[in-house]
Amino acid sequence: MAPFHPTGQNPTLALERDLELIEHLDRLGFHEVWIGEHHSGGYEIISSPEVFIAAAAARTKHIRLGSGVNSLPYHHPLMLADRFVLLDHLTRGRAMLGCGPGQLTSDAHMLGIPADEQRPRMDEALDVIMALLRGETVTRQTDWFTLQDARLQLRPYSEPRLEVAVAASISPTGAKAAGKYDTGLLSIAATTRQGFDAIGTHWQTWNDVAAQHGHVADRANWRLVGPMHLAETRAQARADVAYGIVPFSKYFTHVLPAGPTRGETPDEIIANVDEDGFAVIGTPDDAIAKIQSLVDESGGFGTFLLFGHDWASPAATKHSFELFAQYVTPHFTGQLEQPQASCEWVTGSGGEFVNRAANAIMKAIADHAAEQQQQQQQTTA
Numbered sequence: 001m002a003p004f005h006p007t008g009q010n011p012t013l014a015l016e017r018d019l020e021l022i023e024h025l026d027r028l029g030f031h032e033v034w035i036g037e038h039h040s041g042g043y044e045i046i047s048s049p050e051v052f053i054a055a056a057a058a059r060t061k062h063i064r065l066g067s068g069v070n071s072l073p074y075h076h077p078l079m080l081a082d083r084f085v086l087l088d089h090l091t092r093g094r095a096m097l098g099c100g101p102g103q104l105t106s107d108a109h110m111l112g113i114p115a116d117e118q119r120p121r122m123d124e125a126l127d128v129i130m131a132l133l134r135g136e137t138v139t140r141q142t143d144w145f146t147l148q149d150a151r152l153q154l155r156p157y158s159e160p161r162l163e164v165a166v167a168a169s170i171s172p173t174g175a176k177a178a179g180k181y182d183t184g185l186l187s188i189a190a191t192t193r194q195g196f197d198a199i200g201t202h203w204q205t206w207n208d209v210a211a212q213h214g215h216v217a218d219r220a221n222w223r224l225v226g227p228m229h230l231a232e233t234r235a236q237a238r239a240d241v242a243y244g245i246v247p248f249s250k251y252f253t254h255v256l257p258a259g260p261t262r263g264e265t266p267d268e269i270i271a272n273v274d275e276d277g278f279a280v281i282g283t284p285d286d287a288i289a290k291i292q293s294l295v296d297e298s299g300g301f302g303t304f305l306l307f308g309h310d311w312a313s314p315a316a317t318k319h320s321f322e323l324f325a326q327y328v329t330p331h332f333t334g335q336l337e338q339p340q341a342s343c344e345w346v347t348g349s350g351g352e353f354v355n356r357a358a359n360a361i362m363k364a365i366a367d368h369a370a371e372q373q374q375q376q377q378q379t380t381a
Contacts, residue, residue, distance in 0.1 A: 102118050
């Protein structure tokens, strides 16, 4: 959830819809949601994932809440680590820290940060944050932050520490950082053509760098991200996204180079999305096929994250998540086989169990009649 909200609407209500959607996902049994940090562009209007996570945590029970991501060059690392340890306690371990260099160079521009300095600064900040989360005391001087005997007041609530993940899109920077600092990996462009091709490179880089630093890259901590909108039919799904895919496309082409949402009309954009494989706009079966292709290409990963968007109306968007929870999630979590096997065992028995039930009913009737006759005989005697 970046989120992506077209301009020209009430931002307060848009943020309220985001919170309501997270409550909806919590009820549907989704495992986690990640919230972005952005400061320009007018579309991605959450400036502080931490504040938003705190609000969402108070309204939910089970779902885990991560920053997707905090832009590390924009924060003093001690302050960011301290805030997330606080969130870790307030949420009883449901908070997760996502780290990245900052996707919008317009944000970095406003802060006077050269775009080519964002990734090196992320690495410097992450080095400090992980040391602090391990309980270390850090003294560090860089050209953009200073720490003197810095330490956290609180241990994380989560053992051994709260979960941390690093974002990666096309470049190897995120995968290298995840391996170096023993974190999870967020492949945020997994369904773009370049991102799909880079999946194998991400894993290899993550795995190799982890081994160099004495860590083990765990596929269970690998998250792949891609957009979907589901309906009962492909035609309905395509009709649904005509609601908002055009303004999204116009904005998104200014966020990522060679964006996959090219076109001027809904039909043109959908055709390009289909060709690039960027998104699923279709049925639960289409979603299952897409995720399976990612499993096959990657060799296996822990979590699939649905890329949030406002392509469809709020009602259609909620329904899309309902279809995903109803049919897609249980396909991959193994919750469908046993009920189906049990059903086939009963329905495949022919009339055996029905006959047993009928015989039992007839016996109960006969036993009851015999009891009544016996009682009448005793009364007569």
